[in-house]
Amino acid sequence: MARVARYDRQAALEKAVVLFWEKGYHASSIKQIEHALDMRPGSIYAAFGSKDGLFSEALNTYAEKGSQHLVGHLADYEFIIPGLQQYLRDIASACVPGCPAPSRACMIVKTLLEVSNVNEPIARQVNALLASIEHGLAEALEQAKAHGELKPEVDCARLARLLQAQIMGLRSFAQRDTSARSVLQLGDDMAGLLDQYRT
Template sequence: MARPRKFDEQQVLRSATETFWTSGFAATSLDDLMRTTGLGKGSLYGAFGDKQALFQRVLDGYCADAAAGLRERLSGPESSSAARIRTLFDMMVAAASGSSGPPRACLLAKSTAELAATNADVAARAQQTFATIADLLQAEVESAQAAGDIPADRNARRTAHHLLAVLRGMEALTEAGMDESVLRDAADAALMAVGLRPEGQ
């Protein structure tokens, strides 16, 4: 009969996430994971498999949370899809003016840059996550079109892909410490390009 686990699996995953996020996959050793999670090698392997399997659990969880966070963000409280899209871009601009400095790189972006070319599972998870984000953006675009806020003749899927690409680019610029004015210009140009004028214009 298998022994019941005597640790909090979610806490272990949170600790492992922090470790991989800080150091990346290649630079994180088994000793690092044992130290930060408080588990021995046998417990780690028994519960999660090898380092690659644990990393995949971490990345899957991070991506699921990211998609859920965007879904929640796009569910309100603004009164229209147009306003929610504007707010999403405003939040990206605001991140550039954070008092604690630029945020660290998104774990998905960091993992994709490090591993996607050589790890099919990581590449597939990244593609799935970006497709989910594009789906969420497309639904908002279509809702804004129905309300007359985005021209009806715009291809909603292509517009969603445009917004996704700009958002990811803005994130990279923010992580590089670019001035807030650069992010504001990018956001305003993206909104106008899809037919949404920035508020006040």
């Protein structure tokens, strides 16, 4: 052990998330990363190996935070389906035009659309993350079904994919230059879609 690192790894990753989430993978240059992390190229490459390595870790950081947020949110609800419905409405509220987030759209979906056919390792990572999220949603729905919240004939894996596609659509729509009202109504409408699957 000798000189201690000036930077905090997790803090640096969170700053990287802000930049990459806002600008995307290609439009974020090393110069901008240097500035955002307040680190010089040598330190960045010593710590993360490459721009791809940093992006990959930043993406995991983002996904982990999002995943924890969903789990924490659902823990507040006695019933899962109303929890998921409110989750959709909360996303809409958080993705209203003028919100402070780096981008209204989901960083994972942004990355999926930007790097498929262009950067295979990152594309594989994005696919794994989305599959994991789909799996988590399916598990929550299975639980809801076990508690009698869902009609017995509901295919939870299938509904999980519909739900994931709703979130993708909602946050992509929210990226448009549109009114807050539109986004909030869309969140409401998507939440309402789940009603027909309930008991």
